[in-house]
Amino acid sequence: MGTFKIEGGHRLKGEIHPQGAKNEALQILCTVLLTSEKVTINNIPDILDVNKLITLLGNLGVKMQKNGPGSITFQADEVNVGYLETEAFKKEGGSLRGSIMIVGPLLARFGKGYIPKPGGDKIGRRRLDTHFEGFINLGAKFRYNREDHFYGVEIEGRLQGAYMLLDEASVTGTANIVMASVLAEGTTTIYNAACEPYLQQLCGMLNSMGAKITGVGSNLLHIEGVESLGGCTHRILPDMIEIGSWIGLAAMTRSEITIKNVSWDNLGVIPSVFRKLGITIERRGDDIYIPEHKDGYEIKKDIDGSILTIADAPWPGFTPDLLSIVLVVATQAKGEVLIHQKMFESRLFFVDKLIDMGAKIILCDPHRAIVIGHNFQSQLKATTMSSPDIRAGISLLIAALAAKGTSTIQNIEQIDRGYERIDERLRAIGANVVRM
CATH class of the missing domain: 3.65.10.10 (Enolpyruvate transferase domain)
Known part of the structure; x- marks a missing residue:
């Protein structure tokens, strides 16, 4: 210690x-799982929580090339989804609260996403219901293993766009649902969405990758699903x-x-x-x-x-x-x-x-x-x-x-x-x- x-x-x-902003970085880094093309992210903060997430992405099979201080190019063209069900992942994912945001991208692209009960600051209850209720609205099936506190969502085929009113304006919940929705079939409407600058940055980045998100900066988002996303370059605030x-x-x-x-x-x-x-x-x-x-x-x-x-x-x-x-x-x-x-x-x-x-x-x-x-x-x-x-x-x-x-x-x-x-x-x- x-x-x-x-x-x-x-x-x-x-x-x-x-x-660079920690809370933006934790969202932005998870977007690399949504495409097989290269994504370059600049101004990444060199801090423990962000470095843990980068390590987790590497263990999932995401390729990385360091371009200089705070700049990394990612490519998720050979993701090992099987790693999600290993004991190593349960330990690694459980040490970082930001790891919850890999679930949306994995569910959207690979049809499954798992996460152990995530860690983070001991500042009181920090519920995950908003995340999983959003995935369920998009057609995913939810399961929870009480014995080892392991959460999972799965779907056969493609997520389906839906209207949803979030029970709270959760920043990470909104980010997770947005990342899942961009590859869903049809239109998703999210009301009572969080609208922090970092969420606006996430939506802007996704749009530059080919997503179709409108209402950015407001609490009412409309997302027209697309078949696939491309690469991009993004700078963190x-x-x-x-x-x-x-x-x-x-x-x-x-x-x-x-x-x-x-x-x-x-x-x-x-x-x-x-x-x-x-x-x-x-x-x-x-x-x-x-x-x-x-x-x-x-x-x-x-x-x-x-x-x-x-x-x-x-x-x-x-x-x-x-x-x-x-x-x-x-x-x-x-x-x-x-x-x-x-x-x-x-x-x-x-x-x-x-x-x-x-x-x-x-x-x-x-x-x-x-x-x-x-x-x-x-x-x-x-x-x-x-x-x-x-x-x-x-x-x-x-x-x-x-x-x-x-x-x-x-x-x-x-x-x-x-x-x-x-x-x-x-x-x-x-x-x-x-x-x-």
């Missing part, structure tokens, strides 16, 4: 180049969650940082939410400039004077992956804020570690926490802690960089799952972070 030692209290300065993490880091450490090439038009409400915390965010071309907050930052109140509430919601609402960052940034703000995590019931449980560091936080219930900011009048103190999930892990790392003294964070593999060479990149702008 890896460990970070962090000496806090240093002002940072410099430029940060965000990595910068990671909006990492961009939000760097904004929070700059504010908490009162540092001057420029975040390069952020794809502003795909950030949605993220900049405005951080501005509500009092953080100055300047747009310079396609960059974000965060000045040194020498006098701190003050949380805005609602128009009627009531306490600000920041809650997560499906796109174009605020992403739940950044609520942990917002919470930790608020601990040094002037004012109070209510953080409402609606989507996962275990994601706020890391606040006990921040309380140990001296933060003023009231955990109202599993979904809500009130943060009373210190306004930098009282510095967080260093401590030893363990990273419970990716986003809590980076939040604790930000807290440690702002704290007085030397902190230790254990189980940093959780952070490595979502952040590329985070210690090296932090040291490049002046942080004192050592990987043990």
Whole structure:
């Protein structure tokens, strides 16, 4: 188990180049299974979760050629579908939640798709019903082995287009159903579809491969099935969650940082939410400039004077992956804020570690926490802690960089799952972070 030692209290300065988006990469990589032609993907982040999926694709027989940093050409012309029923796959697929998205492409092209109960962050229940109900609507037969928690869908012949109203606007569920639908016979309509930028990227990529998807960017998608798809070249967007993490880091450490090439038009409400915390965010071309907050930052109140509430919601609402960052940034703000995590019931449980560091936080219930900011009048103190999930892990790392003294964070593999060479990149702008 890896460990970070962090000496806090240093002002940072410099430029940060965000990595490719983890959540987009996990979807985009699965599309290579839909065609026998070559697919080149650029700006792939070098992180544990993405590398696990690439390894899984290789074990399925997908050929790969590395073109340079973050660029790989894939060709799935000799897929070994039999690998899906091996014990090796059950172990490998179960270690990565993103592996669920290979099921749609495999079902569409080969008539079968299997997956063990996938892993991922321990942030509460993360149901898979939306995925499999979508496949069933397309004509697949579902089976579940309770003994080893192994899911499967199969069909004889070709999937059939259908109308479906999703029970939740699941991003991965929508992506999986879209990938299955593009090779189905007839027209598929998906209502209450997720419409995140990464889902829009997926649909754009599929259309460039020959798919016929309309309504992209809305919650109502129409997909006219085609016989086959061709190859393409695709570039992954910068990671909006990492961009939000760097904004929070700059504010908490009162540092001057420029975040390069952020794809502003795909950030949605993220900049405005951080501005509500009092953080100055300047747009310079396609960059974000965060000045040194020498006098701190003050949380805005609602128009009627009531306490600000920041809650997560499906796109174009605020992403739940950044609520942990917002919470930790608020601990040094002037004012109070209510953080409402609606989507996962275990994601706020890391606040006990921040309380140990001296933060003023009231955990109202599993979904809500009130943060009373210190306004930098009282510095967080260093401590030893363990990273419970990716986003809590980076939040604790930000807290440690702002704290007085030397902190230790254990189980940093959780952070490595979502952040590329985070210690090296932090040291490049002046942080004192050592990987043990």
